[in-house]
Amino acid sequence: MVTTTAITDKIKSLSDLQKCFNLHQTDSNQFFSELQSELPPLNSQEQAGIERIKRRYDYHRLDGLLLKGTINLLVLSPLLEIAGFLDSPFRIRSPYGIELEIEEPEETIHGFIDTLVVQEQLWIFVVESKRTSIPVPAALPQLLAYMFATPRQDKSAFSMATNGDEFVFLKLVFGDTPQYDISRTFSLFPRRHELGEVLQIMKRLGQAILS
Numbered sequence: 001m002v003t004t005t006a007i008t009d010k011i012k013s014l015s016d017l018q019k020c021f022n023l024h025q026t027d028s029n030q031f032f033s034e035l036q037s038e039l040p041p042l043n044s045q046e047q048a049g050i051e052r053i054k055r056r057y058d059y060h061r062l063d064g065l066l067l068k069g070t071i072n073l074l075v076l077s078p079l080l081e082i083a084g085f086l087d088s089p090f091r092i093r094s095p096y097g098i099e100l101e102i103e104e105p106e107e108t109i110h111g112f113i114d115t116l117v118v119q120e121q122l123w124i125f126v127v128e129s130k131r132t133s134i135p136v137p138a139a140l141p142q143l144l145a146y147m148f149a150t151p152r153q154d155k156s157a158f159s160m161a162t163n164g165d166e167f168v169f170l171k172l173v174f175g176d177t178p179q180y181d182i183s184r185t186f187s188l189f190p191r192r193h194e195l196g197e198v199l200q201i202m203k204r205l206g207q208a209i210l211s
Contacts, residue, residue, distance in 0.1 A: 011145040021148060026179040032171045034158075034208050035183055039200035049082040050195050057164070057188060068126050071164040075188070076116075076126060079195075083202040085118050089210065093117045120150050121209045123159035136161050136168045136185065144180060147172045158205045160198075165189045167198045169205070 010016065017023040030036070042050070056074050060066060066074070080086055094116045116124040123146055127139045139161050147157045153174040161168050169183040183201075186194040 011141050014141050014144075017141055017144055020145075021178060022176075023144065023178045023180060026181050028181075031173075031179065032169075032181045032183065034171070034204050035169070035201060037204075039197070040203045040207070042196055042199060046082055046199060047196065049078065050199060053078050054188065054193055054195060061164075061189075066164040071126050071162065075164055076124065076162070079199060079202070080116070080124070083199055083206060085122075085202070085206065090118050090206070093120070118206075119209050121152055121155060121157050122205055123147055123157070125159060125161045127161060127163040136163050136166050140168070140170065140182065144170065144172060148178075156208070158208070160202070160205075167194075169201055 011020065014023075014025075053075055057066075060070060060074060080092075084090070085092065118124065123143065125139060125143045125146070127136055143159055143161055147159055147170070150157045157172045157174075159170045159172075161170070165188060167186040167188070170180060172178065172180045186198050186201075188195050188198075
């Protein structure tokens with residue numbers, strides 16, 4: 001008899017992903033090539049948009065940690081707009097229900113998430129911050145599990161996770177032995193922030209999705 005389990009109950013660590021999906025982190029420095037070539041430059045309007053997001057973020061961050069709804073409103077939505085993900089040819093799906101089959105043991109894991117899915121190949125996940133800040137890496141096993149639900153496993157899948165303060169990018173390549181890699185962390189918190197680089201990477205991943 002096939003059992004059904006919630007993703008959040010089944011996948012709690014990267015080790016769980018290795019057991020369920022034979023997923024391993026790559027040892028190749030060239031794997032995440034999209035981050036290694038020259039990133040698309042930002043024009044004056046994009047740069048102005050980045051600075052506007054930073055000003056609003058700083059203003060509201062003074063009162064403490066930002067919750068998911070506030071992060072979506074102040075940071076993520078305007079960032080998606082500047083990156084061009086709200087316009088043709090991109091399509092966004094949210095919320096998103098998924099089911100994944102595990103062969104050994106025979107089991108179905110499911111989830112219903114408010115992750116944004118762009119073209120079913122770029123997943124954007126906001127990590128909830130409450131009274132205690134939740135670090136972005138804590139969400140990566142769950143996010144990688146969601147990425148396995150993409151119907152286009154002939155192409156690479158990408159994702160971005162953020163808690164408002166920090167951003168991390170992931171790449172997943174499918175096959176007999178699926179592999180992934182994780183970018184370094186990019187921060188919005190300090191005065192000399194890295195949101196411009198985040199936008200450049202989003203634009204590069206958008207190009208990779210459409211190619």
